[in-house]
Amino acid sequence: MSSSAIGAFTLVLLLTLAEGVRETTRKSKRTPVPQIDCDIRAGKIKVSEFVARCPPGCLGTKQAVWGTDIYASVSSVCGAAIHSGVIDNSGGKIHVRKVSSSSSYKGTLSYGVRSLSLPRWRESFVVSVPKQQKGVTYPSILEFLPSRSSRIRTGHFLPPRGREQQSGVRRQEPAIALHRTGSLGTSLAANGELATNPAYTWTDVETYDTPGYSSKPGLSDYEKWVLSLGESSHRVQDPGLWKFDSSEPGQRLGLRGYRPWGSNSDSVKTQNYNADETEINFWKSDFDTRGFSSKDQDFTEEPISRGDPNCKIDLAFLVDGSWSIGRRRFGIQKKFLMNIAQALDIGVAGPLIGIIQFGNNASTEFNLQTYRNSHDLKIAIEKIPQRGGLSNVGRALSHALGNFFSSEQGNRGGAPNVVVILVDGWPTDKVEEAARLARESGINIFFITVEGADQSERQNMVERDFVDKSVCRTNGYFSINVPSWFKLYQAVGPLVKRVCDTGRLACSKTCLNSADIGFVVDGSSSVGTGNFRTILQFVANISKEFEISDTATRVGAVQYTYEQRLEFGFDKHSTKEAIDTAIKNIRYWSGGTSTGEAISYALKHLFSKSKPNKRKLMIVITDGRSYDDVRAPALDAQRNGVIAYAVGIAWAAMDELEYIATDPDKDHSFFVDEFDNLYQFVSRIVRNICKEFNSQPRN
Numbered sequence: 001m002s003s004s005a006i007g008a009f010t011l012v013l014l015l016t017l018a019e020g021v022r023e024t025t026r027k028s029k030r031t032p033v034p035q036i037d038c039d040i041r042a043g044k045i046k047v048s049e050f051v052a053r054c055p056p057g058c059l060g061t062k063q064a065v066w067g068t069d070i071y072a073s074v075s076s077v078c079g080a081a082i083h084s085g086v087i088d089n090s091g092g093k094i095h096v097r098k099v100s101s102s103s104s105y106k107g108t109l110s111y112g113v114r115s116l117s118l119p120r121w122r123e124s125f126v127v128s129v130p131k132q133q134k135g136v137t138y139p140s141i142l143e144f145l146p147s148r149s150s151r152i153r154t155g156h157f158l159p160p161r162g163r164e165q166q167s168g169v170r171r172q173e174p175a176i177a178l179h180r181t182g183s184l185g186t187s188l189a190a191n192g193e194l195a196t197n198p199a200y201t202w203t204d205v206e207t208y209d210t211p212g213y214s215s216k217p218g219l220s221d222y223e224k225w226v227l228s229l230g231e232s233s234h235r236v237q238d239p240g241l242w243k244f245d246s247s248e249p250g251q252r253l254g255l256r257g258y259r260p261w262g263s264n265s266d267s268v269k270t271q272n273y274n275a276d277e278t279e280i281n282f283w284k285s286d287f288d289t290r291g292f293s294s295k296d297q298d299f300t301e302e303p304i305s306r307g308d309p310n311c312k313i314d315l316a317f318l319v320d321g322s323w324s325i326g327r328r329r330f331g332i333q334k335k336f337l338m339n340i341a342q343a344l345d346i347g348v349a350g351p352l353i354g355i356i357q358f359g360n361n362a363s364t365e366f367n368l369q370t371y372r373n374s375h376d377l378k379i380a381i382e383k384i385p386q387r388g389g390l391s392n393v394g395r396a397l398s399h400a401l402g403n404f405f406s407s408e409q410g411n412r413g414g415a416p417n418v419v420v421i422l423v424d425g426w427p428t429d430k431v432e433e434a435a436r437l438a439r440e441s442g443i444n445i446f447f448i449t450v451e452g453a454d455q456s457e458r459q460n461m462v463e464r465d466f467v468d469k470s471v472c473r474t475n476g477y478f479s480i481n482v483p484s485w486f487k488l489y490q491a492v493g494p495l496v497k498r499v500c501d502t503g504r505l506a507c508s509k510t511c512l513n514s515a516d517i518g519f520v521v522d523g524s525s526s527v528g529t530g531n532f533r534t535i536l537q538f539v540a541n542i543s544k545e546f547e548i549s550d551t552a553t554r555v556g557a558v559q560y561t562y563e564q565r566l567e568f569g570f571d572k573h574s575t576k577e578a579i580d581t582a583i584k585n586i587r588y589w590s591g592g593t594s595t596g597e598a599i600s601y602a603l604k605h606l607f608s609k610s611k612p613n614k615r616k617l618m619i620v621i622t623d624g625r626s627y628d629d630v631r632a633p634a635l636d637a638q639r640n641g642v643i644a645y646a647v648g649i650a651w652a653a654m655d656e657l658e659y660i661a662t663d664p665d666k667d668h669s670f671f672v673d674e675f676d677n678l679y680q681f682v683s684r685i686v687r688n689i690c691k692e693f694n695s696q697p698r699n
Contacts, residue, residue: 032140033093036077039063042125043073046143048098048383051130054078059089065115067105072121073098081127083113095130098123100380103370103409120370123383307347311500314352314368314411316404318396318421321357321387325424329485330386333422336488341377343496348372351500352412355381356404358396359389364403368410393427393466397434401441414551416508418499420446421470424485430463435470440694444507445471446499447479448491472507503613511690512545513552515617516570516610520602522622523559523589526651531675532588535621538647538678540583542619543576545686550574554614556606557583560598561591562627566605595626595656599633599644607642616642617689620660623675625653634660643692644668645685649675667692 033051038058054077063076071080081087081094088111102124107117317337321330337355344351352372355365365384371377400419405411419438426449435445447467463469471478477498480491502508519539523532539557546553554570567586573579602618610616618637637644646660648671661668667688670681 031137034140034142036142038076038078040077040144041074042071042077042080042096042098043123044144045077045096046145047139049096049138050142051093051095051138052077052142053093054081054087054091056091057089058082058091059112065113066107066118066121067102067115067124068108068110070099070102070105070124070126071115072102072105072118073123073125074121075115075125077125077127079113080115080125083108083110083115084127085111086127086129093130095128096125097128097385098125098383099385100124100365100383101370103367122376307350307352308345308500309349311344311351311502312349312415313418313499313502313505314405314415315354315418315420315499316368316400317353317355318362318393318400318419319355319357319365319384320391320422320424321359321389322391322424322428323359323388324391325386327386329424332485332488334381334384336422336492337381338378339489339492340496341374341381343492344374344500346372346374346377352410352415353377354404354410355384356396356400357384357387358392358399359387360392360395361389362392362396362399363387364399364409367404368412370410390428391423391425392429393421393423394429394431394434396421397431397438397445397470401434401438401443405441405443414549416502416505417441417443418446418505419443420448420495420499422448422450424450425452426461427466428462431466432463432469439472439507440510442508442510442513444499444505445478446495447471448482448488448495449479450482450485450488452481472505477504509613510547511693513547513549514613514615514693515546515553515689516607516614517543517546517553517555517617517619518570518602518606519555519557520595520598520618520620521557521559521586522561522593522595522624523591524561524593524624525590526593527588527623529588531623531649534675534678536583536586538621538682539619540580541679541682542685543579543583545682548574548576548579554611555579556609557586558598558602558606559586559589560594560601561589562594563591564594564598564601564605565589566601569606570609570611593622593624593626594628595620595622595660596628596630596633599630599637599660603633603637603640603642607637607640615693616640617645618642619645619647619685621647621649622652622656623649624651626656630656631659638662645688646670647678647681647685648672649678 033053035053035055036045038055038061041063058076058078059082061076061079063079065075065079065083066072067075067080069084071083077094077096078087078091082089086092086094101120101122103120105116105118105121105124107115109115317340319333319337325333341353344353346353352368354367354370356362357365366380371380397419403409405417407413411417438445447470449467467479468474480494482488482491498504521535521539527535543555546555548555550571555573556570557567559565559567568582573582599618599620607616607618634644644660644662646657646669648654648657648669650673652671654671657669657671658665670685672678672681
């Protein structure tokens with residue numbers, strides 16, 4: 001080989017080695033992916049987002065998984081990754097992102113992992129396949145939160161009779177819990193003895209690695225024996241199912257949701273529990289929404305607050321998560337919401353808040369029943385991530401109308417529904433139609449616009465005057481314009497004052513819940529007993545179409561012949577059932593027909609007791625011509641703000657019906673030949689009442 005060939009070969013070799021060194025250097029600069037154990041829970045890891053590697057064999061992890069797609073943070077991270085299909089039992093890399101708590105976690109069987117159901121947990125997480133993102137790095141070492149003990153109050157367990165009971169000494173030991181790891185029938189006997197097997201494990205409630213408990217000083221021989229059953233397997237499998245607190249003498253062992261705590265019965269209690277067929281009913285009345293018995297817990301979280309009864313509203317904030325707002329201003333928006341949560345006394349008897357974030361689409365961050373005090377609500381708001389996208393407010397309103405204000409989501413029915421929309425600039429879709437449907441459903445819409453469009457930008461708007469097309473009234477009460485995100489805090493006080501002034505929440509008033517309806521019923525001899533019962537059924541059918549309560553629609557009735565009688569006033573009955581019974585109990589009177597005097601009597605004895613904020617509706621039902629004049633009393637009724645409907649049957653005079661009825665006559669007067677055909681007018685009368693209500697100007 002020539003010297004030149006040798007030199008060329010040497011140069012190529014050196015270049016190859018140099019490239020290898022550079023490649024090795026590049027690889028060495030990549031952030032290593034930390035490995036976690038199969039049983040590690042998301043809640044134990046400090047950071048809110050990370051990439052980790054799960055080892056092989058996590059399919060049989062002892063740490064349970066709660067939820068589907070969105071998992072409670074008490075779940076095994078690797079178990080959730082397998083359940084969601086991100087990895088299989090061979091392990092692998094996963095991406096974990098913590099999100100706000102969910103109102104419920106549904107258990108399912110997926111990829112060989114059976115997850116459990118839970119009403120709610122303080123934090124959630126989602127698992128996905130890791131993707132390279134430019135400029136984004138994740139920690140190479142994960143920090144873990146220290147274990148902390150929950151303070152749990154329990155009932156009483158009856159230990160073996162012996163010196164421990166006689167001494168009266170109160171031992172201060174940590175709470176201890178029995179957790180399920182399989183299906184088992186368990187007998188609980190009054191003498192404190194437990195028939196069980198190692199499928200059940202005793203462990204500290206919050207400290208998940210607890211070997212050596214059976215040798216802990218101060219425990220009775222029986223307690224040591226129970227604890228020794230689980231020392232070979234001491235991971236929590238199903239928190240809160242079984243519990244035992246050694247801090248009180250004379251305690252009882254029990255299964256949550258089945259055994260009545262504090263029972264003094266000496267009979268043997270036997271409960272069978274099958275993990276695959278039976279699910280603990282966390283929704284029973286003695287369980288709060290955190291999934292633990294409200295009688296037996298003492299969490300470090302804030303207790304459920306009663307709230308301010310003078311501001312009892314169901315409030316949804318529609319939060320702008322679009323990319324146009326930027327991360328900094330999104331943070332300002334969350335700070336504003338936290339200030340609102342602090343200013344409002346959140347609680348079950350006062351205001352409740354849920355949050356919907358919108359971008360291209362809308363999603364509920366948490367609903368009305370998720371948080372019941374200001375403290376927890378503020379923490380949840382702080383954790384809301386920005387989702388990005390456009391500013392599709394119309395879609396967000398449709399989402400609120402269709403998915404948010406339901407009893408399943410915590411809507412209380414008796415509290416006004418309020419939506420507050422925060423938008424950066426202007427919406428990127430049309431809002432008018434969605435807002436109209438929301439208003440007609442009784443939802444009060446407030447708009448807070450920040451840095452709105454100037455004259456040169458208005459041409460770019462999808463829908464001009466979107467605020468006036470959306471809000472309940474166009475008088476400025478339902479809209480607040482903020483010139484800068486940095487001045488958003490100034491809107492806290494005015495907004496709180498307005499949403500809490502329930503008397504001015506105009507959209508809470510619908511055609512079905514805002515009237516005082518007075519029926520003026522002809523009881524003359526020409527009607528007859530049978531036909532009179534038909535009239536009463538007609539009255540009852542109309543009443544059933546309305547929302548009846550002290551604060552919603554109220555119903556009263558007057559019967560007349562030559563004379564008049566108040567059957568019941570507006571303040572007498574406040575439920576549909578009570579109204580129905582009262583109508584059926586009206587006794588037929590019989591006599592002449594003085595419709596004019598009956599109208600005047602109804603004004604004086606019935607509508608004089610009507611509330612100022614109620615629409616006064618009078619429905620006169622007669623079968624013949626009146627012996628007196630109806631024109632002057634009808635005109636007097638209209639002058640007093642009473643909207644009159646006239647229903648004539650058989651021999652009723654058409655001219656009198658038109659005098660009685662409010663204009664236009666075609667919408668307020670009705671005639672039928674036979675009593676048996678009265679039912680045909682029920683839907684038409686209700687429809688006309690609502691049509692007239694919804695046509696009122698919004699100013």
